Amino acid sequence: MADSTVSFQRIFCKVQSTLSQCLENADPVPITSIFSSKISETAKHCMEAAVRNYVTRRLVNGAETDLSAITAITTVSIELVRQELSLPTLPVLILSDAFDTLTIGQCEQLFGFVEDNVGVWKEELFFAPCKTSVLRMCNDLLRRLSRSQNTVFCGRILLFLARFFPFSERSGLNLVSEFNLENVTTFTNVENEEEEDNPDGTPRLDYTLYTKFWSLQDFFRNPIQCFQKAPWKVFTLYCSDVLEAFKSFKLDNVQGSSGPPLTRSLSQPSATPDTLQADQYFAKYLTNQKLLDLQFSDANFRRYVLLQILILMQYLTSNIKFKQESLTEEQSLWVAKTELLVYTLLEETPPDGHKFLATVKHILKREEMWSGWKNDGCPEFKKPESAEKSKARQNGKGEEKEEGENRGGPRRQRLKRRVSDLVREADSRGKYSMGNAEMTRLWNIHPDNLEACKMSGRDFVPSLETYFSPAIDQLAAKSELPDNERLVNDSNFGWRGLRLLACRSPHFFTHSASPIATLPEYLTTMIRKLAKDLPSQLSGDIKVEEEEEKEDEKVVAGLAEGEVVKEEEEMEEEGAEGGERKELKAITVEEQQALAKNLQALGKDKWKVLAKKLGNEDDEIEYIESNGSSDEARAAYMLKLWVEAEGDEANQESLIYTLGGLKMAEVANGVFT
Numbered sequence: 001m002a003d004s005t006v007s008f009q010r011i012f013c014k015v016q017s018t019l020s021q022c023l024e025n026a027d028p029v030p031i032t033s034i035f036s037s038k039i040s041e042t043a044k045h046c047m048e049a050a051v052r053n054y055v056t057r058r059l060v061n062g063a064e065t066d067l068s069a070i071t072a073i074t075t076v077s078i079e080l081v082r083q084e085l086s087l088p089t090l091p092v093l094i095l096s097d098a099f100d101t102l103t104i105g106q107c108e109q110l111f112g113f114v115e116d117n118v119g120v121w122k123e124e125l126f127f128a129p130c131k132t133s134v135l136r137m138c139n140d141l142l143r144r145l146s147r148s149q150n151t152v153f154c155g156r157i158l159l160f161l162a163r164f165f166p167f168s169e170r171s172g173l174n175l176v177s178e179f180n181l182e183n184v185t186t187f188t189n190v191e192n193e194e195e196e197d198n199p200d201g202t203p204r205l206d207y208t209l210y211t212k213f214w215s216l217q218d219f220f221r222n223p224i225q226c227f228q229k230a231p232w233k234v235f236t237l238y239c240s241d242v243l244e245a246f247k248s249f250k251l252d253n254v255q256g257s258s259g260p261p262l263t264r265s266l267s268q269p270s271a272t273p274d275t276l277q278a279d280q281y282f283a284k285y286l287t288n289q290k291l292l293d294l295q296f297s298d299a300n301f302r303r304y305v306l307l308q309i310l311i312l313m314q315y316l317t318s319n320i321k322f323k324q325e326s327l328t329e330e331q332s333l334w335v336a337k338t339e340l341l342v343y344t345l346l347e348e349t350p351p352d353g354h355k356f357l358a359t360v361k362h363i364l365k366r367e368e369m370w371s372g373w374k375n376d377g378c379p380e381f382k383k384p385e386s387a388e389k390s391k392a393r394q395n396g397k398g399e400e401k402e403e404g405e406n407r408g409g410p411r412r413q414r415l416k417r418r419v420s421d422l423v424r425e426a427d428s429r430g431k432y433s434m435g436n437a438e439m440t441r442l443w444n445i446h447p448d449n450l451e452a453c454k455m456s457g458r459d460f461v462p463s464l465e466t467y468f469s470p471a472i473d474q475l476a477a478k479s480e481l482p483d484n485e486r487l488v489n490d491s492n493f494g495w496r497g498l499r500l501l502a503c504r505s506p507h508f509f510t511h512s513a514s515p516i517a518t519l520p521e522y523l524t525t526m527i528r529k530l531a532k533d534l535p536s537q538l539s540g541d542i543k544v545e546e547e548e549e550k551e552d553e554k555v556v557a558g559l560a561e562g563e564v565v566k567e568e569e570e571m572e573e574e575g576a577e578g579g580e581r582k583e584l585k586a587i588t589v590e591e592q593q594a595l596a597k598n599l600q601a602l603g604k605d606k607w608k609v610l611a612k613k614l615g616n617e618d619d620e621i622e623y624i625e626s627n628g629s630s631d632e633a634r635a636a637y638m639l640k641l642w643v644e645a646e647g648d649e650a651n652q653e654s655l656i657y658t659l660g661g662l663k664m665a666e667v668a669n670g671v672f673t
Contacts, residue, residue, distance in 0.1 A: 011043060011047065012046055012050045012053075014034055015034070015046075015051065016054050019031070019054050019076075023069055026072040027076070028080050031076070031085070032083060039084075044087050047080070048086060048087055048089075048090050051077060051094065052093060055070065055097055055098065060097075063106075070095075071113045074113070078091050082125065088129040091130075092130045099137060104145065107141060108153050108156075111157070111160075114160065118160060122164060134164060135165075141157055166381070167380075167381050168380040168381065170378075173374070173378055177320060179223070179224070180221070181221060183221050185217035185218070185287065187210070187214040187287035187289075188288070205245070205293050207289065210289050213242050213245075216235070216238055216305075219231070219235050219312065220308045220312055223312050223315050224323075226316060227316075227325035229619055229620060230616075230622075233645065237644055237645065239309065243342065243345065245296070246296075246302060246306070246345050249296050251297065251299055251302070251348075285301065302349055303346065303356065306342050306346050310339065310342055310360065311364075313335050313339055313342075316331075316335060318368065319371075319372075319375065320371060343357060343361075419433075419435060432444055461500065461503065463504075471493075472531055488519075488527070494523055498519075505530065584648055584651040584652070584653060585648060586646070586648050586650045587650060587655065591671055592636055595635070595655075595668070596635035598668075599632070600630070600631045600632040600635065607631055607634055607638060608621055610635075610638075610662065613658055613661070614658065616638070624637055624638050624641070652672050655668065656668050
């Protein structure tokens with residue numbers, strides 16, 4: 001049938017009448033036999049409309065839809081594209097129409113066909129025309145799915161997109177390192193007064209720990225705020241308390257999970273249907289206060305939280321192109337210390353704690369590599385050449401070089417030998433190749449380097465008598481020598497002398513009551529002590545100096561004894577006063593609320609004056625002001641942070657003293673009884 005004589009209606013009807021024959025064996029021959037030559041773009045559009053209409057009108061039938069028929073007609077359309085009888089987008093459009101009309105369960109089954117044919121979609125014939133349609137099809141699916149209930153299906157779609165698009169595809173990269181600030185975790189702000197113990201006798205976790213724990217999710221959502229002074233203090237305090245709670249709340253293999261036991265170990269390559277039912281996964285946990293003690297007993301829950309902490313800390317310490325801020329040295333030390341604690345807790349968490357920890361470290365190491373790749377502008381990955389192609393290319397260059405030399409052309413630079421070839425050649429001759437001519441010569445002087453190090457000729461350390469005799473003679477001599485001629489003032493002599501004393505003199509490690517000011521003075525003292533072992537070297541002048549030193553030591557000892565007596569008297573006085581002092585405790589929550597109410601009664605912004613006096617900076621006061629709707633709430637939050645930061649130091653006496661200095665003593669009236 002010639003294309004010029006075929007109208008749209010005839011193509012449409014003819015294709016639909018033959019599609020049922022094609023579905024029987026997934027064979028496109030009944031359609032290809034319709035056309036006797038290549039068809040035009042208009043005819044291809046007719047073909048596409050006929051196939052898509054057939055799928056939506058006859059194949060899709062709600063819950064009774066035959067998915068095998070849809071996969072068969074997609075396979076037929078792929079062959080039609082390869083034979084240039086249809087547009088390249090036809091297979092993807094058929095699947096998109098099917099996904100739009102099927103249930104989520106049916107879509108999940110049909111998506112397996114899409115995953116199995118990822119190699120087809122990546123072919124040069126399909127990739128460029130279909131990549132936009134594939135991305136739109138997957139995004140439409142993701143909009144229909146629930147991330148908490150259809151987590152696995154969402155993950156499959158994202159993994160497919162990762163396999164389909166190249167790594168350097170700009171649409172799949174978060175180039176400017178933005179965070180999903182819409183992922184807000186809400187939790188109860190009112191304390192539950194029903195504090196009862198668990199049925200097994202263990203106490204429930206308190207409300208303070210509950211608020212600190214779920215407040216950490218805000219830092220995981222937006223890590224940039226950790227670079228600010230006030231939020232950093234809150235984060236470190238909350239994180240330390242949560243980790244301390246995990247550390248004291250040990251888990252064992254029996255108590256490892258709140259659900260069924262974890263029957264699959266990390267070493268098993270795949271999961272069976274039974275193990276899928278056993279392993280529990282939650283994309284978002286409930287934040288009810290009554291559930292916290294059960295969640296703390298869940299190994300999976302603990303691993304999720306600890307892994308969140310590691311990811312946040314890796315971001316804070318990593319070199320990221322679009323991150324303007326950086327941690328101070330003190331903050332970096334805290335992060336390193338906390339990472340070690342998190343690693344310990346992960347290793348102690350059953351089951352397979354050490355295997356899980358090794359997997360986490362491997363993943364975080366890979367993330368560092370991806371971060372470096374992103375900092376470099378996400379360069380495109382190129383598949384390396386095979387060994388045969390590389391060898392053929394090198395041989396081709398060698399032949400071109402010989403031909404150029406024979407023709408009298410310009411001589412090319414001789415190719416440099418590879419280091420691996422030099423090392424292999426030297427090893428065959430029992431030698432070492434160090435990559436440097438002088439290093440290679442020194443390394444091959446003796447066949448066995450360990451034995452060469454033990455040779456007597458390599459012992460260059462002189463004896464104490466040989467080295468220090470000239471300096472002893474200078475001390476014993478009655479004639480005054482200039483300072484620049486004395487050996488003890490020579491820095492080279494002093495440096496070698498200290499090394500020799502550390503190796504061979506017992507006087508080097510003895511404790512002396514008199515402090516040493518300079519190196520020459522120290523060497524002079526050590527030489528006098530060495531002279532006792534060599535009595536013939538010194539005259540009576542040195543003995544007189546030794547007697548003077550002994551007198552000085554007696555004076556120093558007397559002073560030290562007097563200081564000890566004085567310290568004992570001070571300790572006795574402190575002990576006597578301590579018997580009358582009562583134990584100091586931090587102010588309670590009720591007292592904080594009462595103080596906040598009195599602060600509000602004094603007038604506007606009085607709480608800021610007190611906050612400034614308690615050591616808060618301007619940015620910390622702004623942070624506190626943003627976390628309260630009224631002056632009373634802000635004052636209460638400020639006092640709460642003060643108690644959490646200072647502990648027992650944030651007590652009644654300290655606050656009354658501070659209020660007295662600010663002439664605001666009436667704030668404490670009626671609060672403390």
